[in-house]
Amino acid sequence: MLTPETIREFQEAVGGFCWQTDYATFCRKLGREPDLWTQTKWQSLQTMTHGLGAFDAATLARLLTPEEPPVALAALEAAGKEPWTAEEILRREG
Numbered sequence: 001m002l003t004p005e006t007i008r009e010f011q012e013a014v015g016g017f018c019w020q021t022d023y024a025t026f027c028r029k030l031g032r033e034p035d036l037w038t039q040t041k042w043q044s045l046q047t048m049t050h051g052l053g054a055f056d057a058a059t060l061a062r063l064l065t066p067e068e069p070p071v072a073l074a075a076l077e078a079a080g081k082e083p084w085t086a087e088e089i090l091r092r093e094g
Contacts (some may be wrong), residue, residue, distance in 0.1 A: 002065065014045075026038070048074050
């Protein structure tokens with residue numbers, strides 16, 4: 001399970017890397033020459049950093065923690081029954 005502390009550490013590590021690193025260093029750390037691929041990855045990293053910063057760590061941890069299955073699904077599983085497949089639903093509605 002991801003905790004707010006783990007999320008915060010990740011946010012700080014990524015943010016710190018981006019704050020302290022320029023594109024040339026990024027390429028060097030990847031062991032690649034600057035090219036379209038590294039430009040795309042650099043931009044993706046910048047976008048990810050911005051996106052991570054849009055949420056506080058507790059909210060991200062809550063969003064990334066799997067939920068329990070819906071009650072109806074849990075009841076089916078407890079009874080040893082399989083949920084309907086998409087084909088069964090279409091056939092029943094058809």
